[in-house]
Amino acid sequence: MFEATPQALRRRRQERIATSVLAAMTFATVVPLFAILGYLLVKAWPSLSISFLIEPPRDLQTHGGIWPALVGTIYLVTVSLAAAAPVGVLAAVWLNEYARDNWFTRTVNLAVINLAGVPSIVHALFGLGAFVLAAGLGQSVLAASLTLAVMTLPVIIASTREALAAVPWAFREACWNVGATRWQTIRAVVLPNAISGVLTGVILQVSRAAGESAPILFTGAVMYKAVEKGDLLPYGLNESVMALATHLYNLVTQINGAPESLQFATATVLVGVVLLVNSTAIVLRVVLRTRRKW
Amino acid sequence: MSDPCAIRVRDLRVCYGRREVIHGISFDVARGEIFAVIGPAQSGKTSLLRCLNRTLDFTPGARMTGVVEVHGQDVARTRDVFGLRRQIGMVAPLPVGLPLSIYDNVAFAPRAAGVRDRAVLDEVVERCLRQAALWDEVKDRLGSLGTKLSGGQQQRLTIARALSHDPSILCLDEFSIAIDPVTTMRIEDVLKQLRETVTIVLVTNLTQQARRLASRTMFLLNGDIVELGPTSEVFSSSPADARTYDYVNGIFG
Numbered sequence: 028m029f030e031a032t033p034q035a036l037r038r039r040r041q042e043r044i045a046t047s048v049l050a051a052m053t054f055a056t057v058v059p060l061f062a063i064l065g066y067l068l069v070k071a072w073p074s075l076s077i078s079f080l081i082e083p084p085r086d087l088q089t090h091g092g093i094w095p096a097l098v099g100t101i102y103l104v105t106v107s108l109a110a111a112a113p114v115g116v117l118a119a120v121w122l123n124e125y126a127r128d129n130w131f132t133r134t135v136n137l138a139v140i141n142l143a144g145v146p147s148i149v150h151a152l153f154g155l156g157a158f159v160l161a162a163g164l165g166q167s168v169l170a171a172s173l174t175l176a177v178m179t180l181p182v183i184i185a186s187t188r189e190a191l192a193a194v195p196w197a198f199r200e201a202c203w204n205v206g207a208t209r210w211q212t213i214r215a216v217v218l219p220n221a222i223s224g225v226l227t228g229v230i231l232q233v234s235r236a237a238g239e240s241a242p243i244l245f246t247g248a249v250m251y252k253a254v255e256k257g258d259l260l261p262y263g264l265n266e267s268v269m270a271l272a273t274h275l276y277n278l279v280t281q282i283n284g285a286p287e288s289l290q291f292a293t294a295t296v297l298v299g300v301v302l303l304v305n306s307t308a309i310v311l312r313v314v315l316r317t318r319r320k321w
Numbered sequence: 322m323s324d325p326c327a328i329r330v331r332d333l334r335v336c337y338g339r340r341e342v343i344h345g346i347s348f349d350v351a352r353g354e355i356f357a358v359i360g361p362a363q364s365g366k367t368s369l370l371r372c373l374n375r376t377l378d379f380t381p382g383a384r385m386t387g388v389v390e391v392h393g394q395d396v397a398r399t400r401d402v403f404g405l406r407r408q409i410g411m412v413a414p415l416p417v418g419l420p421l422s423i424y425d426n427v428a429f430a431p432r433a434a435g436v437r438d439r440a441v442l443d444e445v446v447e448r449c450l451r452q453a454a455l456w457d458e459v460k461d462r463l464g465s466l467g468t469k470l471s472g473g474q475q476q477r478l479t480i481a482r483a484l485s486h487d488p489s490i491l492c493l494d495e496f497s498i499a500i501d502p503v504t505t506m507r508i509e510d511v512l513k514q515l516r517e518t519v520t521i522v523l524v525t526n527l528t529q530q531a532r533r534l535a536s537r538t539m540f541l542l543n544g545d546i547v548e549l550g551p552t553s554e555v556f557s558s559s560p561a562d563a564r565t566y567d568y569v570n571g572i573f574g
Contacts, residue, residue, distance in 0.1 A: 201419055202419070202429070206403040206404065206406035207430070208403060216420065
């Protein structure tokens with residue numbers, strides 16, 4: 028009754044080939060991640076411990092832990108987020124909800140896109156010139172954080188706009204039709220429904236900022252700061268800091284006599300911080316998605 | 322407010338960029354009538370409604386010239402565009418339940434206008450849901466999401482919301498294209514009752530719906546009025562313009 032024609036056989040073969048190629052490519056994307064994680068963990072194993080996390084380095088950084096760098100990274104990220112998130116999110120709201128399509132808006136859009144494409148080392152030089160020297164902040168948490176903020180700002184704007192644009196236009200029109208202002212509409216309907224996308228975008232920038240070394244290299248990161256074990260507030264805003272990414276760079280290139288596992292343990296912690304932040308974003312997204320309202 | 326005209330339109334032109342979609346139309350809508358606007362797609366029906374409550378402002382590049390008066394007030398010169406929008410209830414083609422609770426959907430407009438008193442809001446919500454023939458179905462779950470209602474219920478919720486700011490004019494833009502015939506008939510019954518208190522502008526591409534409900538019907542085609550008259554004449558065997566006959570009898574359009 029249903030005889031397999033040559034065309035049907037060919038289609039079936041094509042379908043099988045397409046499916047396997049696509050699946051193989053998808054698999055290929057996850058292989059590097061697990062390979063990196065496995066390699067890091069194996070190499071780092073001898074040095075990994077809780078005390079490695081909470082102790083300061085000893086013996087010219089050839090032994091001991093990474094607490095000052097860990098807490099320094101957390102500081103930098105928090106301060107940069109405090110600067111970039113409000114500015115980025117509010118600017119995105121204006122661009123997406125208020126701005127008319129004119130030369131000014133188009134220029135701003137172009138600037139945001141290009142800012143996102145500027146290499147991080149250029150941000151570093153800008154931060155050195157603008158924050159460290161011109162603004163007189165010196166090499167400090169504040170200067171480094173602001174540099175990171177400038178770097179993450181355009182991506183926060185872009186991801187926030189995307190989240191806002193995902194809220195159906197009909198909701199806005201329905202609100203305007205009953206005499207609501209733009210701001211009432213944004214507060215009641217647009218923001219509450221875009222918030223998961225907004226937060227995810229912001230948090231993903233946190234992990235990016237945590238992993239960057241170039242922008243903080245000239246603007247606030249130093250090779251060594253004396254910090255007590257487990258000290259939660261070791262740095263002032265006007266002080267220079269240690270950070271995980273630059274600490275790793277120093278361990279590998281500048282410091283002689285440290286065991287190899289120490290370098291890998293530092294790398295593991297850095298990757299761990301980034302993965303932790305990313306999974307927070309994923310969990311948040313899932314939780315807020317299940318409360319999706321349409 | 323003794324003006325017998327609810328809406329007065331004079332030489333209205335609407336452009337999107339350089340493209341003119343309404344070419345200078347003039348008509349009046351009397352207080353308390355059901356005024357139907359029929360015509361095929363792209364004839365300017367929705368643009369016309371968007372001029373009435375100035376939501377055309379939100380479309381980049383859109384421009385209107387001519388005079389549109391709502392209760393004698395020139396919409397282009399009104400100082401309170403939000404107040405103007407509250408005089409007009411607007412129902413869109415596709416049902417839009419806001420992603421809020423059923424209660425908040427209806428209470429949204431009064432709240433936006435500054436009403437905070439819970440008792441007043443309760444009263445508005447119940448009255449509007451009753452007017453929209455939805456109260457009995459949702460009175461026990463006012464806290465559940467408006468977006469989770471069925472299409473027909475959401476459209477009645479949209480009507481309830483459009484009535485919640487106590488408009489004197491209700492505009493419906495092809496309200497029945499996304500809902501089933503039974504719900505459509507229920508809403509038509511609702512409209513017949515509302516005729517006592519509000520002026521209704523009914524934009525529809527179901528010509529029979531205009532025939533059932535409207536006292537007067539306007540046939541718009543490509544941004545021009547082809548014919549405007551009592552519904553019985555527009556739908557008679559010899560309307561003033563032959564194109565009207567062809568359109569309402571399904572020969573074109």
